[in-house]
Amino acid sequence: MNTKKVISSLHTDFYQINMGNVYFNDGIHEKKSVFNVYFRKLPFGNGYAVFMGLRRVLEYLKNFHFTDEQLHYLRALGFKEDYLSYLSTMKFTGTVRSIAEGEICFANEPILTIEAPLIQAQWVETAILNIVNYQTLVATKASRIRHVAGNDVVMEFGTRRAQEESASLWGARASVLAGFDGTSNVQAGFQFELPLSGTHAHALVQAYGDELTAFRKYAETHQDCVFLVDTYDTLRSGVPNAIKVAKEFGEKIKFKGIRLDSGDLAYLSKEARKMLDEAGFTEAKIVASNDLDEETIIHLKMQGAKIDVWGIGTKNITCYDDPALGGVYKLAAIENEEGIIEDRIKISSNPIKTSTPSSKNLYRLYDKDNGHALVDVITTIDEKINENEPITLFDPTHTYLEQTFENFTVRCLLNEYVKDGVVIETYPSNEQIKKFNQDELTCFWEEIKRTQNPHNYYVDYSAQLYERKMNAIKVEREKIQKKK
Numbered sequence: 001m002n003t004k005k006v007i008s009s010l011h012t013d014f015y016q017i018n019m020g021n022v023y024f025n026d027g028i029h030e031k032k033s034v035f036n037v038y039f040r041k042l043p044f045g046n047g048y049a050v051f052m053g054l055r056r057v058l059e060y061l062k063n064f065h066f067t068d069e070q071l072h073y074l075r076a077l078g079f080k081e082d083y084l085s086y087l088s089t090m091k092f093t094g095t096v097r098s099i100a101e102g103e104i105c106f107a108n109e110p111i112l113t114i115e116a117p118l119i120q121a122q123w124v125e126t127a128i129l130n131i132v133n134y135q136t137l138v139a140t141k142a143s144r145i146r147h148v149a150g151n152d153v154v155m156e157f158g159t160r161r162a163q164e165e166s167a168s169l170w171g172a173r174a175s176v177l178a179g180f181d182g183t184s185n186v187q188a189g190f191q192f193e194l195p196l197s198g199t200h201a202h203a204l205v206q207a208y209g210d211e212l213t214a215f216r217k218y219a220e221t222h223q224d225c226v227f228l229v230d231t232y233d234t235l236r237s238g239v240p241n242a243i244k245v246a247k248e249f250g251e252k253i254k255f256k257g258i259r260l261d262s263g264d265l266a267y268l269s270k271e272a273r274k275m276l277d278e279a280g281f282t283e284a285k286i287v288a289s290n291d292l293d294e295e296t297i298i299h300l301k302m303q304g305a306k307i308d309v310w311g312i313g314t315k316n317i318t319c320y321d322d323p324a325l326g327g328v329y330k331l332a333a334i335e336n337e338e339g340i341i342e343d344r345i346k347i348s349s350n351p352i353k354t355s356t357p358s359s360k361n362l363y364r365l366y367d368k369d370n371g372h373a374l375v376d377v378i379t380t381i382d383e384k385i386n387e388n389e390p391i392t393l394f395d396p397t398h399t400y401l402e403q404t405f406e407n408f409t410v411r412c413l414l415n416e417y418v419k420d421g422v423v424i425e426t427y428p429s430n431e432q433i434k435k436f437n438q439d440e441l442t443c444f445w446e447e448i449k450r451t452q453n454p455h456n457y458y459v460d461y462s463a464q465l466y467e468r469k470m471n472a473i474k475v476e477r478e479k480i481q482k483k484k
């Protein structure tokens with residue numbers, strides 16, 4: 001893995017360090033603990049989410065350590081020498097199971113699980129949520145945009161509007177892996193080997209003060225030419241000048257097309273298409289940009305816009321209409337005094353906020369005849385699903401919603417990426433992640449993929465997991481009764 005910039009071990013919330021100190025002083029800091037990452041609600045009203053962020057999580061965990069300077073800072077905050085001495089050699093020694101980048105996932109599913117000494121698992125919560133929440137959110141937004149764009153080319157243009165440098169970088173990667181064709185972010189191209197693309201800005205035309213000269217100068221330097229035609233007047237100046245320069249330079253350049261960046265993109269694209277075709281440039285493409293998102297793309301397509309390439313910036317990279325994924329990281333089990341892993345639960349009057357205890361597994365059942373995804377099943381860690389036996393599952397909150405499935409194939413979605421602190425050596429390539437994402441999407445019904453009011457996909461519990469949860473609730477209630 002090509003690590004360019006790693007996340008500091010102090011990229012955490014202060015309370016994690018304070019809790020770590022409590023565990024350390026009490027001698028329970030190395031108790032084996034199990035935490036699950038999940039989110040409670042799908043973003044953008046979408047019918048699914050696209051998981052992203054694992055690669056950065058692995059880079060972070062692999063590099064987890066404290067420098068003398070960081071320990072010095074913690075000392076100044078008042079932490080004692082014995083704790084600091086422990087931290088000075090602390091590395092991540094746990095095990096991480098996760099769904100793959102590009103995987104289609106749903107609310108309340110364990111998408112990443114950490115089994116580690118309590119102090120480590122606690123410490124890394126903040127960074128893991130920071131990474132997974134943002135990258136999964138952008139990947140999901142990009143997947144919606146890809147869905148409505150159909151087979152058109154979609155480029156990521158958002159760096160200038162992203163929430164700072166690392167968001168633009170990892171957001172560009174997430175967008176491309178979730179379906180975009182490339183990015184304008186050069187560092188992302190360099191660091192992640194993503195396809196790059198670029199046209200030119202209004203500044204080029206303004207700098208020469210004359211559109212024709214600017215296009216000619218660009219053509220003298222660059223083979224591939226996409227001229228931005230809206231600096232002064234799209235139809236009266238921009239498009240005619242682009243055509244003129246394309247004709248002048250002929251075979252010396254590859255006239256790829258024009259870019260529209262303002263005005264009525266439906267009207268202008270239709271008029272520009274006619275002008276390009278009449279001039280014989282039927283292969284020239286029309287690129288459009290200007291605050292585009294899935295909603296605008298749908299409307300432009302409805303109006304018959306002749307747009308071939310969509311340049312998408314602000315609305316995608318900032319996840320403008322739903323800017324935070326509420327992914328959480330919850331303790332599900334911990335080693336007891338006898339060394340046995342015991343379930344733990346957080347109870348809430350809001351059923352959605354009551355956590356689900358125990359180490360878990362996540363399976364997806366597919367229709368054996370047509371390959372369609374039928375249901376996802378959250379089970380306890382050691383449960384296996386037998387494809388040859390019918391299985392009865394029920395909705396975790398509305399348990400009367402019971403279904404029996406047969407004639408299915410099954411896939412386990414969680415796989416081990418870190419074993420006892422050792423990160424796997426081979427990681428899927430961009431092409432593999434992109435293909436996996438696209439192939440997996442084809443297994444879901446259109447009703448789940450539509451961008452407005454999609455159907456709910458089933459995510460059920462196994463009977464065993466449901467029992468464990470009910471039991472954990474009972475145990476906690478009994479403890480309270482005893483105290484009264």
Ligand SMILES: Nc1ncnc2c1ncn2[C@@H]1O[C@H](COP(=O)(O)OP(=O)(O)OP(=O)(O)O)[C@@H](O)[C@H]1O
Binds near residue numbers: 261262264266296
């Ligand atoms: N035919 C259309 N149907 C629906 N939305 C459109 C259409 N044409 C453009 N849009 C969108 O409408 C919005 C127009 O925004 P705005 O008024 O800021 O841009 P503008 O008129 O192009 O001016 P400028 O970018 O120069 O400020 C953009 O989000 C653009 O994508």
Ligand SMILES: O=P(O)(O)OC[C@H]1O[C@H](OP(=O)(O)OP(=O)(O)O)[C@H](O)[C@@H]1O
Binds near residue numbers: 160201291311312
């Ligand atoms: O519109 P977005 O989806 O964010 O895509 C990126 C925008 O960045 C550039 O605009 P620029 O920074 O020059 O600003 P302006 O065109 O909005 O004036 C480009 O012309 C796009 O409009």
Ligand SMILES: O=C(O)c1cccnc1
Binds near residue numbers: 157184199259289313
């Ligand atoms: O290459 C482009 O056209 C581009 C890049 C970034 C932002 N807007 C446009």
